[in-house]
Amino acid sequence: MPTIKDIARMSGYSIGTVSRVINNHRDVSDAARAAIEKVIAESGFQPNANAKHLKQTAASAIVIFVKGTQNVFLEDILEKIQTHLKAYQESASVIFLDEADNEISAARKIEAERHPRGMIFLGGNMDHFRRSFSEISTPAVLISADASGVDSPLLSSFATDDYEGSYAAAKVLIESGHRRIGIIGGHMSWGPEGITSPRLAGAVKCFEEYGIPFDLETQFVSSRFSMDDGSRAARRLLKRYPELTAVFCHSDMIAIGAMRAFIDSGRRVPEDISLIGFDGIEYTRYTIPRIATIRQDTDAMAKRGIDDLLMRISYPRDGVHERIPFEVIAKESIRTIG
Amino acid sequence: MPTIKDIARMSGYSIGTVSRVINNHRDVSDAARAAIEKVIAESGFQPNANAKHLKQTAASAIVIFVKGTQNVFLEDILEKIQTHLKAYQESASVIFLDEADNEISAARKIEAERHPRGMIFLGGNMDHFRRSFSEISTPAVLISADASGVDSPLLSSFATDDYEGSYAAAKVLIESGHRRIGIIGGHMSWGPEGITSPRLAGAVKCFEEYGIPFDLETQFVSSRFSMDDGSRAARRLLKRYPELTAVFCHSDMIAIGAMRAFIDSGRRVPEDISLIGFDGIEYTRYTIPRIATIRQDTDAMAKRGIDDLLMRISYPRDGVHERIPFEVIAKESIRTIG
DNA sequence: CTGAAAGCGCTTACAG
């Protein structure tokens, strides 16, 4: 691979001038630019980014950290982020992290190694953010969880209001006449600021307002956000609370798994058991029956997140914390009773 | 962020010695190592990877190129690759490319910028590989498509035999008594070595052997590998060939979309229309009814691909081109008739 | 508009 020195020699200009051509500076004569560009094209020269970044404070691309593979919801956001970045001619590389990994440690490492211009977190553990985000010095955005509790001007967040969304889900079931409702949620160990607590609290609040009884021990089970674990959790719930007529699942993947388990146990959806999920992933429009859900506006989250990040990269200012409106999608999986 | 120079000053040693400690060279006294490590820990020093890579030919991590977002099958492989890499203490970053992008151009750019030790392609256009893979000088693996036609010792490939898998899918339908079979495949424009041609040829071969009539014009429609396009294609197929009793879809995503379309048109699956897909994604075990499919062994592809790549990084040798066995999963979506 | 030169943060023979 030729270096800038080779290009200089071959074109008859100095490496300084070659560098100016590469970086599109204007103070270059047309003749020099033409000659140098010709040599570059013919030689297949690619500037060494390590050397470039070593000199420039100017940093490289944007890095996206995705917490947990196998999460269709985050992958949906990821895809939309890529689309928006592309529209701005920006590119990004993606690092997938285990649920158990500390995303801030990973980010610090990448920050030191690659000097990204901006970082995007899809999913994240609030404990990690609160404890160590201050060590990060790159503009960042957290998507899908609220980070207003993290005290850093470098961080923005865009998320659905889990409490309100969950309240709405419970309300749909109650207003369809259901009074014996089970909930399949995430794990409480994800922390008080995680997804599970607010989603549980929102539903419970709604139950209280409508005077619907709710006993955590019998009516709530925990599950990972996957189809197979959703199935298992549904079987546990059915055993503990067989008289239920409706179930609220904290994610659509859980709902898909639960529906499978209900059918396998001989119940029909929605004739015997009504079902509502959370997220609004595309699958819910293809299941039979279609699954009701609380649709998070992934497109808005991606778009707002990208716009905010790119703006703050160019014009530093404090991050913001926005709630993105959700939409209640009531579909065939809910039966009106009573 | 402190530099190696700061660490040298603070520890009282030279930057050369600090460098040796960082890189675990043995020729350092215990005293020096202890003192320097202490300063590094206290200062939170992280070596600048750009500077490091500038000097060292030694390259950075592994880069994975994924062709097309929204491809559950490739995402499944991607997840398994990450798991295997982690077991080897290796990490990777992922670049998502549009269907339309040239993955080899993208790889050349990344190669020049980051000097990865190895590259993994999930999906790819054989035309691009054949035309320009020779410009790549990093060990690479193509997963999910056969690259034996690409003349380069640096490339291995691991893929399912599309022709045989497709033959098997057609055979399952025929042996269940079906004689009026439609096919929803990909686009022929993906090239003669793409997915569509061999998958079509395999099925047609099977039809011929069993003396089943097949007219491309009426019995075959093209679709992208997505649920929504699968639905649209299924409606077109139903219009052209309403007397069909079974459909072979070239991907599970198409099958899921097609099933939705059939139900919406008032047909039942499998009572009126039997269905078999291709890929074996997890979701086919949760649909109602469960969808029959040709399961590609993503786990084996990922494992073999990683092992081969890591070996060839350490011990350069010619790449290999392997076919990974598939499995016929005949499920509830197929009805035996006649 | 162009060139010569300093320097980015590191690694690594070369001496000692």
Added chain:
DNA sequence: CTGAAAGCGCTTACAG
């Protein structure tokens, strides 16, 4: 075992 120095491939004031 340790230090001084050259050099990796680039960018960017500084002169002219």
